[in-house]
Amino acid sequence: MHSPTELAQIFREKQLKLTPQRQLLFGLLHENNAHPSAENLFEVASKQMPGISLRTVYQTLGELAEMGELQLVDVGDGAKRFDPNMGEHHHFVCESCGSIHDVEISSTPKIRGEGAGYEVNEVGVVFHGKCTRCSAATKRSPGHQAKKQVARTK
Amino acid sequence: MHSPTELAQIFREKQLKLTPQRQLLFGLLHENNAHPSAENLFEVASKQMPGISLRTVYQTLGELAEMGELQLVDVGDGAKRFDPNMGEHHHFVCESCGSIHDVEISSTPKIRGEGAGYEVNEVGVVFHGKCTRCSAATKRSPGHQAKKQVARTK
DNA sequence: TTGTTAGTTAGCAAGACTTGCAAATTAGAA
């Protein structure tokens, strides 16, 4: 999506230094479409850069969001999710395994009735249900519950 | 919505004692359509029942939710909201004043494309924007920002 | 290359919301 040179450009324009931490996180995020939490990214980042701080992950992701390089997604599970997909889309959350998937809907829902005059700037749609894999697993063995993914493993 | 007798019935059926705390909270919630947080309700309840515990508010609201007497709403502002309106509806959040309004949309959004096969159990739609009052105020005095409502006043 | 400095990172404390726990209290039945 962005070449190393472009990346440098992007940061320079905003008077942001091109630090190793930023480069790493920027890269990790853009190759991750699983809607990771800060903690998730911290774990991955730590492998390539032992010692990186969770605080820096929050800091950097916050900046990238302000720069319009990523979206914050809230699917109601406690932790904010970071999404490099800036296109207009919505989310499906599997209630069995917790996985989060991009989905498109036929058209952005419109408010009807009294509230129709509200000035709408953003529409968030979150579907909850079972992903294909879990749905199939449930039919196969109804009692079974797939282990749920959680943001923090500790 | 519920007469005192019905209320007693509802609780008895579930082997729940009809305590003063439960009666109060049940009543306060059903006359409150502002989507209060636990803290909000705690403040109101405290006036009529000084000494009531915030813990009890959480406890009771959780039970009522399990009983299907109210919905939990997450509009992404940190605190869970409690909603006595069990009808199918969605929410509009004013980004200026924080007020939350019920809205109806033309039809429940449907997933399109690859994800169309997901087993959907719940659809949450949250609109963010400016409520009628704030929208008008902004046009009147563009620089002005209405003071935002917050859950916790402390 | 070296010096300078504004911007950045790391670490830790603390804030916000919520839940776990156990002792004290009480509704409801006998």
Place this chain on the structure above:
DNA sequence: TTCTAATTTGCAAGTCTTGCTAACTAACAA
């Protein structure tokens, strides 16, 4: 009135996130 299981409280603790600041460093100029 007595008894007991359910409930309420108060407080500690858990989870996610942000505030603060000392130590560090990328970027620029000399």
